[in-house]
Amino acid sequence: MDRPFKPAYIVEALPRLLAYLPLTLGVALATVVAGSILGLALAKAKLGRSRVMRGLADAYTWTLRCTPSIVLLFLVYYGLPAFAKAVFSVDISLWHRAFFVVLTFTLFFGATMSELMRSAYLSVDRGQREAALSHGLSEFQAFRRIVLPQAAVSALPNVATSVVALLKEGSLAYTIGLVDLMGQGTLIIARRYGAWALETYLAAALIYWALTVTLEKIAKRLERHLSRGRRSLA
Amino acid sequence: MLRIHGLHKSFHHNKVLRGVDLDVEKGDVVAIIGPSGAGKTTLLRCVNFLERADRGDMYFDGTHLDMHRASTRDMLAIRRRTAFVFQNFNLFSNKTALENVTEGLITGRGIPPRQAEDIARRALDKVGLSNRLDYYPAKLSGGQQQRVGIARAIAVDPEVILFDEPTSALDPELIEDVLGIMRTLAHEGTTMVVVTHEIGFASDVASQVIFMDEGLVVESGPPRQVLAAPAEDRTRQFLRRILPATNLVV
Amino acid sequence: MGLDLEYLYRTFLLALGGLPVTLGICVATLSLSLPLGFLLALVGMYRVRVLGALASLYVSFARGTPIVLQILVVYSLLPSLANAIAVNAGWNIDVFALNPAWYAIIVFTFNTTAVLAEIMRSALLTVDKGQLEAALASGLSVWQAYRRIIVPQALLVALPNLCNATINLIKGTSLAFLMAVRDVTAIAKIEAARAYDYVESYLAIFVIYLIVCGITQMLFSTVERRLGIYRAPAVSF
Numbered sequence: 001m002d003r004p005f006k007p008a009y010i011v012e013a014l015p016r017l018l019a020y021l022p023l024t025l026g027v028a029l030a031t032v033v034a035g036s037i038l039g040l041a042l043a044k045a046k047l048g049r050s051r052v053m054r055g056l057a058d059a060y061t062w063t064l065r066c067t068p069s070i071v072l073l074f075l076v077y078y079g080l081p082a083f084a085k086a087v088f089s090v091d092i093s094l095w096h097r098a099f100f101v102v103l104t105f106t107l108f109f110g111a112t113m114s115e116l117m118r119s120a121y122l123s124v125d126r127g128q129r130e131a132a133l134s135h136g137l138s139e140f141q142a143f144r145r146i147v148l149p150q151a152a153v154s155a156l157p158n159v160a161t162s163v164v165a166l167l168k169e170g171s172l173a174y175t176i177g178l179v180d181l182m183g184q185g186t187l188i189i190a191r192r193y194g195a196w197a198l199e200t201y202l203a204a205a206l207i208y209w210a211l212t213v214t215l216e217k218i219a220k221r222l223e224r225h226l227s228r229g230r231r232s233l234a
Numbered sequence: 235m236l237r238i239h240g241l242h243k244s245f246h247h248n249k250v251l252r253g254v255d256l257d258v259e260k261g262d263v264v265a266i267i268g269p270s271g272a273g274k275t276t277l278l279r280c281v282n283f284l285e286r287a288d289r290g291d292m293y294f295d296g297t298h299l300d301m302h303r304a305s306t307r308d309m310l311a312i313r314r315r316t317a318f319v320f321q322n323f324n325l326f327s328n329k330t331a332l333e334n335v336t337e338g339l340i341t342g343r344g345i346p347p348r349q350a351e352d353i354a355r356r357a358l359d360k361v362g363l364s365n366r367l368d369y370y371p372a373k374l375s376g377g378q379q380q381r382v383g384i385a386r387a388i389a390v391d392p393e394v395i396l397f398d399e400p401t402s403a404l405d406p407e408l409i410e411d412v413l414g415i416m417r418t419l420a421h422e423g424t425t426m427v428v429v430t431h432e433i434g435f436a437s438d439v440a441s442q443v444i445f446m447d448e449g450l451v452v453e454s455g456p457p458r459q460v461l462a463a464p465a466e467d468r469t470r471q472f473l474r475r476i477l478p479a480t481n482l483v484v
Numbered sequence: 485m486g487l488d489l490e491y492l493y494r495t496f497l498l499a500l501g502g503l504p505v506t507l508g509i510c511v512a513t514l515s516l517s518l519p520l521g522f523l524l525a526l527v528g529m530y531r532v533r534v535l536g537a538l539a540s541l542y543v544s545f546a547r548g549t550p551i552v553l554q555i556l557v558v559y560s561l562l563p564s565l566a567n568a569i570a571v572n573a574g575w576n577i578d579v580f581a582l583n584p585a586w587y588a589i590i591v592f593t594f595n596t597t598a599v600l601a602e603i604m605r606s607a608l609l610t611v612d613k614g615q616l617e618a619a620l621a622s623g624l625s626v627w628q629a630y631r632r633i634i635v636p637q638a639l640l641v642a643l644p645n646l647c648n649a650t651i652n653l654i655k656g657t658s659l660a661f662l663m664a665v666r667d668v669t670a671i672a673k674i675e676a677a678r679a680y681d682y683v684e685s686y687l688a689i690f691v692i693y694l695i696v697c698g699i700t701q702m703l704f705s706t707v708e709r710r711l712g713i714y715r716a717p718a719v720s721f
Contacts, residue, residue: 066693201556
């Protein structure tokens with residue numbers, strides 16, 4: 001190679017990147033919360049009686065599934081302020097960039113969650129709800145106490161996968177200038193005029209790797225804990 | 235023709251076979267009976283190398299084979315001279331009835347496709363399914379699936395067919411269909427080893443009955459001896475349990 | 485705000501010019517990743533000792549880190565590494581003049597292989613063991629059994645996930661601009677910066693990706709229907 005590889009720079013970059021971990025996690029958390037609410041609304045529409053609502057919710061999910069994150073991110077970042085200015089005469093172009101990031105990924109995460117919630121709900125045997133109703137529980141109680149816990153267990157592995165995907169895709173936020181973990185990495189490199197880029201990127205990759213592996217471990221643990229009392233066929 | 239000697243097999247610490255011998259002559263119909271967990275199925279699966287034995291010798295037409303050390307080539311050679319009918323059919327789910335039969339002929343034995351198809355048609359005709367050639371297994375009833383399974387076995391003209399509880403997974407009204415076909419095969423002189431719970435079938439058709447328990451052959455001989463006048467207590471107990479009305483006529 | 489529809493249409497046509505690059509990268513990546521992923525799935529299933537541990541480490545890394553970082557790492561490593569190799573080996577090629585699409589293919593293969601390995605591993609596990617046994621008992625060799633019976637069945641099970649992976653790959657190639665590849669997104673980005681017309685530019689490629697991914701999904705569901713005839717539920721006997 002035309003320049004030496006210095007692992008020391010990975011070590012050096014780690015704490016400087018980790019300082020921005022809270023922001024990265026905060027953005028992800030906000031997205032998960034907002035996306036779950038959107039997902040719930042979409043799932044309700046998909047399971048509901050209105051054919052129009054079902055069609056709209058399905059079309060929305062399909063569209064988002066076909067959209068690259070970076071394209072939607074740019075559309076939201078550049079398009080929303082233009083739209084707000086034209087329609088409401090409000091200038092939001094200087095709002096914090098995290099807002100645009102959370103909004104973009106909420107749109108994605110909501111679509112994913114709606115599909116997961118729908119199939120999880122359908123995975124619970126009809127008889128469970130009927131048994132609960134015939135034991136005198138109200139419709140809401142039957143859902144909250146019987147159906148929901150079972151649906152949650154069956155959805156959990158996929159939810160974990162989706163959150164991991166969200167974290168990974170969220171790293172694109174730096175392309176609109178958000179200084180999170182990834183953004184800080186590119187800043188460090190820029191300040192050194194591109195020197196030790198490989199080491200810095202590797203440091204960022206290591207942090208993301210640790211993050212996703214930890215998340216998956218937690219999900220596994222949780223799943224084992226929640227699925228007590230369930231016998232598996234396999 | 236086929237002789238097994240000193241067959242041992244354990245799963246983890248569970249000794250399933252503890253020195254089993256088996257002797258099959260050409261034209262024999264050997265029925266293996268016994269309580270569940272006796273090791274009957276494992277014996278059959280070891281013969282076809284679906285399980286690898288821990289110890290044991292096989293003599294097939296005089297050729298000796300160490301069953302523990304058998305190479306991939308040895309196993310393939312034995313499998314191409316035998317056929318296996320499974321308890322749960324195991325039809326290839328991505329192949330039609332006809333293709334299920336031709337697969338072993340064309341791919342396994344290199345028979346030209348057209349010739350293989352002729353053989354397969356005849357085999358399926360024999361089990362009464364010439365009107366189901368293009369059906370996929372998912373569209374066939376259990377009894378029909380097992381008849382395809384038997385057609386798949388006879389098509390390759392094996393020296394011996396191994397049946398692993400071929401009627402256990404069938405609804406009662408379908409059992410007789412399958413047993414009828416097996417009777418016909420027996421009368422035609424097909425060499426068969428049958429693990430079964432159908433004592434009636436064993437007493438009618440078998441030339442030799444083997445009673446197994448706890449991984450050992452407890453007693454063996456012609457049906458009139460093992461089924462009608464068993465020498466061992468364990469055999470008597472088993473028969474009494476399985477035939478409460480003890481009105482067995484041989 | 486008034487969308488400049490004519491500009492949008494022009495950018496749409498312009499960006500379409502990048503479609504061969506986008507699709508070329510996808511096709512090349514898939515033709516490399518499918519066999520590699522399958523091999524890896526087998527290694528994972530049969531627990532080949534050292535190789536298995538290495539394989540699972542690789543899969544974990546490739547699936548656990550953002551693709552954008554994989555792109556940046558490879559792109560800051562590979563050209564100089566390749567150059568060093570070329571110089572040492574005495575090859576007379578200019579690595580830096582290489583079409584960057586090759587780097588894109590390498591990165592996306594690195595990523596997609598891991599994804600496909602996971603998909604195929606779980607698909608292979610859905611095939612009943614009895615299918616293998618029946619194939620062996622029919623006189624097929626292990627290789628024949630896999631080629632003719634197990635893999636076709638596993639592939640069908642894997643199709644929906646393969647469709648997902650393909651769509652993710654197509655979407656993922658939108659980041660190839662980071663390696664100076666002139667794909668659909670790169671062209672739109674250049675146009676957007678040139679004309680200060682961000683919204684229309686990105687709307688144009690938004691539509692392109694919808695069409696491409698839509699067609700991909702249709703292709704997959706057609707294949708699934710075709711291959712899946714044998715799964716048709718038993719109606720009546």
